[in-house]
Amino acid sequence: xxxxxxxxxxxxxxxxxxxxxxxxxxxxxxxxxxxxxxxxxxxxxxxxxxxxxxxxxxxxxxxxxxxxxxxxxxxxxxxxxxxxxxxxxxxxxxxxxxxxxxxxxxxxxxxxxxxxxxxxxxxxxxxxxxxxxxxxxxxxxxxxxxxxxxxxxxxxxxxxxxxxxxxxxxxxxxxxxxxxxxxxxxxxxxxxxxxxxxxxxxxxxxxxxxxxxxxxxxxxxxxxxxxxxxxxxxxxxxxxxxxxxxxxxxxxxxxxxxxxxxxxxxxxxxxxxxxxxxxxxxxxxxxxxxxxxxxxxxxxxxxxxxxxxxxxxxxxxxxxxxxxxxxxxxxxxxxxxxxxxxxxxxxxxxxxxxxx
Numbered sequence: 001x002x003x004x005x006x007x008x009x010x011x012x013x014x015x016x017x018x019x020x021x022x023x024x025x026x027x028x029x030x031x032x033x034x035x036x037x038x039x040x041x042x043x044x045x046x047x048x049x050x051x052x053x054x055x056x057x058x059x060x061x062x063x064x065x066x067x068x069x070x071x072x073x074x075x076x077x078x079x080x081x082x083x084x085x086x087x088x089x090x091x092x093x094x095x096x097x098x099x100x101x102x103x104x105x106x107x108x109x110x111x112x113x114x115x116x117x118x119x120x121x122x123x124x125x126x127x128x129x130x131x132x133x134x135x136x137x138x139x140x141x142x143x144x145x146x147x148x149x150x151x152x153x154x155x156x157x158x159x160x161x162x163x164x165x166x167x168x169x170x171x172x173x174x175x176x177x178x179x180x181x182x183x184x185x186x187x188x189x190x191x192x193x194x195x196x197x198x199x200x201x202x203x204x205x206x207x208x209x210x211x212x213x214x215x216x217x218x219x220x221x222x223x224x225x226x227x228x229x230x231x232x233x234x235x236x237x238x239x240x241x242x243x244x245x246x247x248x249x250x251x252x253x254x255x256x257x258x259x260x261x262x263x264x265x266x267x268x269x270x271x272x273x274x275x276x277x278x279x280x281x282x283x284x285x286x287x288x289x290x291x292x293x294x295x296x297x298x299x300x301x302x303x304x305x306x307x308x309x310x311x312x313x314x315x316x317x318x319x320x321x322x323x324x325x326x327x328x329x330x331x332x333x334x335x336x337x338x339x340x341x342x343x344x345x346x347x348x349x350x351x352x353x354x355x356x
Contacts, residue, residue, distance in 0.1 A: 123157075174338050
């Protein structure tokens, strides 16, 4: 571990020197990339410095205990050794976690797709509740939201809504939201007071750059048509809706929210790139995944991950067995405790896998 710290310190010094290179200073993208890597190394080296000092104290205390006959000195050395040995395991574990490979996508913006599942109108209303929950969370994080496509219902719900989230570490904080979200509550239209169970699925897609996903025009089928919806002024009366089919994979993306066909096409291509990038990443990860792959980080969108129980005012995340009795606050965007608990559990699973 000491060799690893020394190696990272050398890399940190190299990056610090690189920041003074005029060519790098004139390249904002490169500057941001170096700054991000240097910031991560600075955090590791802070803990690494504590580890080095503890190891040094441990060695010095052991040498005194082995070579000195001075009882007072030996007593002080033993006390110091006891203190070091009580602190060292915690620092070592913290360092091991920091050594775990970071997800290179963590800093990316994301595209969020929410679709109503089983439950009819109630599922569509729940999809709208989830959309509101994520937008409130984004507001707290000072992120920017842009709706890319939506299929609203007459009751104010969504059959489907797709939106972009732009902001610092958006993917890192939202990536564990992918999966089936289930709600248990009495619908407003239910006269007998029976609790219904409905569901909506959420997909969190890291956004791709154009250079990362090259779309061959020959592999795209682009159709234009009139927008559809529940009626009213929001539905376009011109053929501005765009549907793009990626022929090799069969992925279909439709956008109709804008009155401009050009804008709808641009949004559809943005969503398509994100889906193709996510598909590619999923395939690459499956090749290197260990048998003990973390369920938290698997991104299985068919898996039931969370239940929102209105009668009991609780939210339960089934992957980590965490139940929080603050349903109203969570649906109002207070996702911090859930986000951190999921990230912590995933990190611990990574550490167990690395040590086995």
